Amino acid sequence: MSEFKKHSEALRGRIDDLEKTLANLKAELQAEEEREQHAAIDRLEEYLGDLDNKYAKLQDFWQVLREEVKQLFGDRSDKPGKDK
């Protein structure tokens, strides 16, 4: 067997091994993801209960929005002072 054939066969063997490893890793990742998804679905009651707190969510968002707006306009008004 020529040197070239030996080398190419060895490379093919390594590629096959890598492909098998890759397939195994993909299957492992999918199984892991699906396990997490099933666990999240098991918490559905918790999410359902949380749906009724829409007013609290809006209030929280409003607070964050006010902070960001204050920061945005506060930063702008500070800038000339910083330059001095």
Add this chain to the structure above:
Amino acid sequence: MSTTVVDQGSHSSSSNWLQWLFVLGLVYLLLVAVAMIGTGFKAAAGGQAKELFAFASNPVTGVIVGTVATALIQSSSTVTSIIVGLVAGGLPVGVAIPMIMGANMGTTITNTIVSLGHVRQGEEFRRAFSAATVHDFFNLFSILIFLPLEIMFGFLQKTGEYLANLLVGGESMSVKGFNFVKPLVKPPVDALKDLFHGVGANDLIMGIALIVLGIALIFVVITYIGKLLKVLMVGRAKAILHAAVGRGPISGIFSGTAITVLVQSSSTTTSLVVPLAGSGVFSLKQIYPFTLGANIGTCITALLAATAVTGANAIFALQIALVHLSYNVIGVLVIYGLPFTRNVPIYAAEWLAGLAMKNKLYVAAYIGIVFFVLPIVLISVSQVMGW
């Protein structure tokens, strides 16, 4: 100890039975409410139903009316049931179709508000907000594609008409002359009519009172049905979701449809997936088909409402309910079915979520403009221009 367990089991099963009976009673009240609106509108408007809704005869105004009404009430089932009742009272199907499209859009505000609960969680907020707005963008693109087509060809109206005729053979919704809903729904509506006439109200006052009471009743009934079914169906919903894991987008669409039929609320279904996406356990691509299924599942309420309508307009009530179903099914087939349009809502939702991460003003501007400012501007412009 085993006796205690058995006692608790029988107690919970009897309380379940009671809750199911309550759901059944609420469904009956929903049918009565739709019949009240239909009867009231017919009495109040007489033959002038079309003229009364002349302001909404512009399709864009119709979409806006549907969007704003649903965004304010936060229930597309309520709005579509009211629309079915109005069609039963003489509102032309052609005027009602854009309102139905708007109801689809308006309902998306609920899961967007739910996603705001993640606002302090950085990346989690980005994922939750994009999972919520993918539904918005899908419904928005659906309107942008199908409203012009409907205006030009009336294809949804024709599809609804064809399906309604296919189902009831062009007659009213009676089966060989026997309508099983009529004897159940007519007595309370007749009793209310007699009551109003008894206190000296004319047809106009009686009609308006029936419409107002019907709308209030639908709102209360759908709120309580939603609350009860959430409790009763959570186990079934979990089983459906577990079964859909790892099975691809078609299974996602079917499970979204099934859960929405079970809980009778698309906003519950689409809001439920927001925390699932926010946690990063489900990707946006996995959540997206599920929200499309919610669009299809929510049509069951309008179909149920249509069974309450009797008489000559029953066919039109069924027609608008079938238009709702056709619109949502065709929307999924076209936008999700075509590879080049499928991911457009995903890109749009991710782009908006990226902006939302930079500044929450974008979020406030988005909600304010899409659901409130733009509708008011469009209605004002259409009135001024006399469209």
